[in-house]
Amino acid sequence: MAPRKQQEIFDATLALLARRGYESLTIEGVAELSGVNKTTIYRWWPSKPALLAAALMEADALAFDPPDTGTLRGDLEALVEGVIALLTSPPSSDIAVAALGAAVHHPELNIGAFFADRFAREQEIFERARVRGEPAATADPLMVLDLLAGAVWVRAIFRGLPVEAGFARRAVSAVLDGVGSEGGDAA
Amino acid sequence: MAPRKQQEIFDATLALLARRGYESLTIEGVAELSGVNKTTIYRWWPSKPALLAAALMEADALAFDPPDTGTLRGDLEALVEGVIALLTSPPSSDIAVAALGAAVHHPELNIGAFFADRFAREQEIFERARVRGEPAATADPLMVLDLLAGAVWVRAIFRGLPVEAGFARRAVSAVLDGVGSEGGDAA
Secondary structure: OOHHHHHHHHHHHHHHHHHHOOOOOOHHHHHHHHOOOHHHHHHHOOOHHHHHHHHHHHOHHHOOOOOOOOOHHHHHHHHHHHHHHHHHOOOHHHHHHHHHHHHHHOHHHOHHHHHHHHHHHHHHHHHHHHHHOOHHHHEOHHHHHHHHHHHHHHHHHHOOOOOOOOHHHHHHHHHHHOOOOOOOOEO | OOHHHHHHHHHHHHHHHHHHOOOOOOHHHHHHHHOOOHHHHHHHOOOHHHHHHHHHHHOHHHOOOOOOOOOHHHHHHHHHHHHHHHHHOOOHHHHHHHHHHHHHHOHHHOHHHHHHHHHHHHHHHHHHHHHHOOHHHHEOHHHHHHHHHHHHHHHHHHOOOOOOOOHHHHHHHHHHHOOOOOOOOEO
16 A cells, blocks of 8 residues: 555544544544545454554654654653653644543553554663763663653643643653752752 | 442442443442442432542542651652552552543543542652651652652553562652662663
């Protein structure tokens, strides 16, 4: 399938997910919105969960390139800014929330694979920091990313509170410098 | 209503939520499972979201007392252990996941009020640390709790990965000491 056609199918899938939720998402609806024949869609993705999983992983709308700012701190701040943008600006915030809602009810969506794919690419950030000899590069990348990504989800989605300016810088400072140290995250 | 009867209604509400999901939860079902007349339930909680919001806030099954171990580090570790237990042991993990799924689709559940209520009580931990003169007590409590609670959600629920032994200690050390410092969260 031509890449552009594939992206149109993914866009339609994510738009319908965000608008109507997973239960109301159908391959027929995606066919209608994208203008692609539904038998063509079924040939490539044999089920709704397969189509949605592919869209989450491969849609340009959710594309992800690990930042490369020259320092671990800068890279992590850029990464957190990216999660903030994803979770606070429509349509990506509607897509993310709908995908989370669907994922917790439908293990067949295998959202863990989505996070594993992102994590594999995020590790570059730590590898480059190791090459540069930064001390924090010895940290456990999974723990650092769980803390930072989790903070944005809790603040923006669970609490429904604003993510204030400086949140990314302060979150990264907390994890790299510690809040108990001088120069840490003082209130 | 007698407190014990109220708890039976809340238990039935959360059990049905965990078993069947929010869409299939009905006050009739809660009446049947709890053995309480449905008109009695409606008199106290006029709608399904009102009943579920009350159950999430007031059920003994989700009761929460801020730990008091004598140090901020100990209290935060105990808090993280509590979130790990909540999110990895049934039935509370099923309840939490179903509640999250419902909350993202149904803003009328006002899950933000649930988190605000918890946060109001968690702040005690930081107030006691301030009285003791601990340096980390000047940290922003909301940021610290967003990082720590978020890490458990991302690891256990989003990634679907095991929360290894020592996770709470390592997560708290990352936030209090920083991963870039000596004695930090080295891999």
